[in-house]
Amino acid sequence: xxxxxxxxxxxxxxKRQSVAFWCNPISGHATLYWYxxxxxxxxxxxxxxxxxxxxxxxxxxxDRFSAERLKGVDSTLKIQPAKLEDSAVYLCASSFSQGxxxxxxxxxxxxxxx
Amino acid sequence: xxxxxxxxGPLSVPEGAIxxxxxxxxxxxxxxxxxxxxxxxxxxxLLMYTYSSGNKEDGRFTAQVDKSSxxxxxxxxxxxPSDSAxxxxxxxxGSxxxxxxxxxxxxxxxP
Numbered sequence: 001x002x003x004x005x006x007x008x009x010x011x012x013x014x015k016r017q018s019v020a021f022w023c024n025p026i027s028g029h030a031t032l033y034w035y036x037x038x039x040x041x042x043x044x045x046x047x048x049x050x051x052x053x054x055x056x057x058x059x060x061x062x063d064r065f066s067a068e069r070l071k072g073v074d075s076t077l078k079i080q081p082a083k084l085e086d087s088a089v090y091l092c093a094s095s096f097s098q099g100x101x102x103x104x105x106x107x108x109x110x111x112x113x114x
Numbered sequence: 115x116x117x118x119x120x121x122x123g124p125l126s127v128p129e130g131a132i133x134x135x136x137x138x139x140x141x142x143x144x145x146x147x148x149x150x151x152x153x154x155x156x157x158x159x160l161l162m163y164t165y166s167s168g169n170k171e172d173g174r175f176t177a178q179v180d181k182s183s184x185x186x187x188x189x190x191x192x193x194x195p196s197d198s199a200x201x202x203x204x205x206x207x208g209s210x211x212x213x214x215x216x217x218x219x220x221x222x223x224x225p
Contacts, residue, residue, distance in 0.1 A: 042216050056211055099212060100146050102160040104160070
């Protein structure tokens, strides 16, 4: 079974620039999550999709962050404009149902904003 | 108060030691409990999960949940240098639609 694919692995941008991350979940997994992990902290949920609908985006900073999951498969997370405090690892995860058996995470995209 | 609190570490032990990692949670409605292991520059990987109070064993790893005190533990027996990683507890269920993670404990097992 192929894992959760994320790209790019690393990205360095200047503040106020925009950036996009891509995620391809495990085939058949209906639920997709984007988490932000700041160095030394646990993952924090940004947004959760069920198929192509948003289940929870209450912690997504909507003035600068956006995400979509067209056709209920791949997903893109965008930041525009980026701030220094957005420097973090952005993790994508997927699960078969509501995640009661756990999530499968990708390797993440490490973003550095300078 | 954070929903999930985890001993921050870092924790350094000699090879062969028994390691105890702990978390507490605040929401009594949480129903499932997990431990993830995260190697440097990798995503978290699921190590163990359980749905109820009690112990669950898998090889050298034992997960323990005490729902009455809202306490989660992970024990590692005969620790190995390859166990060196950050360990994240996570919990969810009830009205929560996703997992909430602790802040992680960084473990180093010295050869």
